Amino acid sequence: MHTPSEIIYEFSDSRSDPRAPRSVEPTREDLEWLFAALFDAYGPRHWWPTVHGGSFELVVGAILVQNISWSNVERALVNMRDAGVWSFREILDAPDEEMHEIIRPSGYYKAKTRKLKEFAEFILGEHDGDLARLFALPIGEMREQLLSVWGIGEETADDIILYGAKKPSFVIDMYTRRLLARLGWEIRGKSYAAYQELFHKLLPHDPYLFNEYHALIDYHVARICRKKPLCDQCVLAEDCPVGLGVTQP
């Protein structure tokens, strides 16, 4: 499943000059260089993280992790399993007050209770409660259906498509945006679609590549390219304008 980049992809090791004027859109070589550098440094990430495993947990976890740390989500997932709420039918049947207590550690527990129930209604009503039926749809149709569910935005939809259905829809999050900005790469437009189109335009649509690429970005940014970046520990520092002191974080 996870193979070193140099075996599957003949990625370039050249890229635009990190000292060049800013506001430069990344090239194919830039994106290939970034992936190779992160993969060589960290190796495969084996995402998505799981507590018990399975597609049900993947979807629930993707919703619960919205703007919260995964460690908080783990508690909520354990609570759900312990409480015997471990299917979309059981989510729908559980009283709101009970769901609130069960998922409280994941934060925003009232909003997320509604989100879980909205998704449960969707999958039970439209796909007979079977995630495999949703995952069998073409990417465009699957994404459209997911986005129609209240509480499922673009990142959560792509998490489900990429890590659940294992189809190539590149995941963009705040970490992706921060890293690209720090590297001095400017994207036309600030929308999610603008960022995603960049990766889709320049990289092969391989679910394993997209899986590892996003996972590597998040691993690296969470640990090194934080709000206060740890450039002295960063494997990209010599090729990054922030690491070189050319620009401010």
Next chain:
DNA sequence: TACCAGGTGACTG
């Protein structure tokens, strides 16, 4: 202590 964390929807200019 105050800030931060793998977003989304509602609302505004």
Next chain:
DNA sequence: CAGTCACATGGT
């Protein structure tokens, strides 16, 4: 389209 705010817990 782009900016702002509410939503809420647990770790550092």
